[in-house]
Amino acid sequence: MALWSGRFEEGADAFTQRFGASLPVDKALYAQDIAGSRAHAAMLAAQGVIAAEDAAAIDAGLADVLGQIEAGEFAFDVNDEDIHMAVEGALTAAIGEPGARLHTGRSRNDQVATDTRLYAKKRATDLMAANVALRQALIAQAEAHFDVILPGYTHLQHAQPVLLSHHLLAYTWMLARDFRRLEAARDAADACPLGAAALAGTTYPLDRAMTADALGFGSVIPNSLDAVSDRDFLLDLLYACSVSALHLTRLCEEIILWSTAEFGFVTLSDAYSTGSSIMPQKKNPDFAELIRGKSGRVIGDMVALMMTVKSLPLAYNKDLQEDKEGAIDAANTLEDCYICAAGMIATLQVNPDAMMAQARKGYLAATDVADYLAKKGLPFRRAHEVVGHLVLLCEKRGCDLEDLTLDDFKAECDLFEADIAGALNLEAIVAARTTYGGTGHEAVRAQLAEAKARLAADEALLA
Template sequence: MQQFSNKALWSGRFSSSPAEIMLQFSQSLDYDWLFYKHDLMGSRAHAKMLHSINFFSDEELAKVLNVLDEIEDEITTGTFQPKIALEDVHMNIESRLIEKLGPLGAKIHTGRSRNDQVATDYRLYMKDAIKKLQEKLIIFLETLLNKAQEDINVVIPGFTHLQHAQPVSMGHYWMAYFWKFTRDFKRFSNAYTTTDVNPLGSGALAGSTLPLDREFTRNLLGFAVTSENSLDTVSDRDYLLEFLFAASTFMLNTSRLSEDLIIWCTSEFDFIEPPDAFCTGSSMMPNKKNPDGLELTRGKASGVISGLYDLMTNIKGLPLTYNRDLQEDKRPVFHAIATVDIVLDVLTPLIAGIKAKEDKIKPHLEKGFLLATDIAEYLVIKGVPFRETHEIVGNIVQYCVQQNKNFEDLTLEEWHQYHSTFEADIKEILSPLAAVDRRSTFGGTARSEVARQIEVGKEMVKDMK
């Protein structure tokens, strides 16, 4: 009977073992050991398929499945420690199966290559990871909806070019990010769909001469479809690029949100009070309250974005099909998963705990002539062409700057200096809250529109669950 050793399972054509430094250089256990559950799932499905096409007897299948369960128990209890000499999770599990079952264990790799095996493990792993991130993202979206409802009556300056522009409801602000993150949710869903493809049975690159039933394994493993082309299948990392793009866009949005809130925490703005639990102090200055949770979120975005470029650069010049370079695909992806996961864990309670400081915001509503457009549109309603009203109001702003006045300080006589159409009702225009509610166009900042958005958002979140 053939003897099976601890040598590499591909070592037959080699006259010597790999150099020790090569073993360290080529091993991937520090990353792909995370795949062990999915590798076992794939092996169980493959074994059942081999049984269905009469390559395993009933008794052999039962033995293989039983030992695969034993191996899973050994891994979870820590009694099975992987060996670097066996390079990766796939070879370690297969080697252990052979140790326990001998030649029967060696049959598990019939019709299978590590190329389609790792593709199967990775896709199963990514499906689980994306779903878990989406579950947390739903909770985050609900938090934004709650904040929008809570702050719907709070008026803040809206900005363009970081200059005071027009007044908006703070609820409208929170909803702006709600919509950005719903698009991120959709991008993760698209990545999930791209991932949900069965690669098992593609072999090393060309399929198999054996009558493998790929639909059988697709059904067992819960994939939506089976891949169409074996060459494409073992070389494909598009699904990882799509995930990294979704993760990068999510992190871009969290970074922009964090930047706003960091600015709003400053003494110069002082719009909000972030929760103490997500801030830190200074080792030297006892007065400091630093928004570290937000700053770290902003900082961590760069690592995820660079991960997208990392993988793109890795595969840009690879010929078909499999190349060992692809082993490096795990580092940026696992980093992105971990980063998005912890950012959601931090941002959700952080955002929930932010308090608007209306007394501090109010003086800012008197700066920057936020109601200039409202005054221009007041004249438009009275029949003055907009380009003319724009110049009129610009001149009024210049006058106010020179006289150190606000719009509210002007007398009717001063208004008449610029146009006779101004009447006493101009004073009714000069309320930030009224200005907010006048912007009732679909998607505008009026509280009625914010309330409508919130209700639409609630329905969207229900559909996501």
């Protein structure tokens, strides 16, 4: 029987009951729902709204329901509209009249908002932990291959040589920002709506601070209308998930490219590759591709919720039943992607010789040759033009800058001397970039220490 059946002479037919039910989705919030109900019952007893013995029976009954669900022994009834009805129905069937007193001073509107906030807090924390694990894997690879040089790219064209460690650390900083966004989403959910009732509060002498404290919330939402209708915290979580999913697509796109025969920079572990049903030689980066592809789901979940809350009048509307499925899916998807990416990075085999071979192509020393002339007094724009002519000469001859003679250099500019050879050495080019944030060895050592310190600080937040 529906909780609101007293007003109606007819029940919903089978289709509308199924269409309106949220149990298939919101049963994932069973732990949060039971925690909220236990806190609510304890507060009602403390305020003298229900008897202490009723509260004790409710608490014991809810603990039993929780145990049944976690043991896989709870029978969800298809006639239950949502997790709240499923839990309350089982409780009342087990303990009788005290169970019917549980909902005093409460509406499903503030109940579901409380459940969803508790769930968002938990999942944001879970994602922060998975984020940390991926950063650990990236930092470990950066340390293990600290001195490896590869070509840096702009427009996917060879640009300047960089350390692989520098390249990998770029992703740790993206993920560190993602950690902050997830933390902000967790903080946004950290306010308790319980006690707002349907929309206007209640005449019962509820102690909203008591339930907020019992549930671990940092504050109480001050406006009952806002308390039941706000879903900004879910948008914050979905945005954080979406941005991080996009960052993972960038990482995975590079892994996919680097693992091709054309690049050959890395070899994926067999555990993170698949073969072909027809081509026996294939080793496909399917899991990197899946991570890249799953970003569409996460971003779609965010857009879906934005459209759901668009133009909703105060306070609660049934549209908000659609808020949870996308958030649950996005959090689950991103967590799986984090876990998969961490394993893939941790088991990645780096091929330094292939990286260096490519770094020796594409005139990666060109900028340093221009800087060489600028340091000798030639205006940089003129130096840029001189080196452009030298590159054109190399293209016509089919050689690289290091293959040119000193006479070739002097033919373009008499400022060139024999020491120009130092500006053509890739190791020296990389090592010379010592400014903060640069790719030079000393700069990257400092950056690595900073990345590890940030990681340690973030790990401490989760302790």
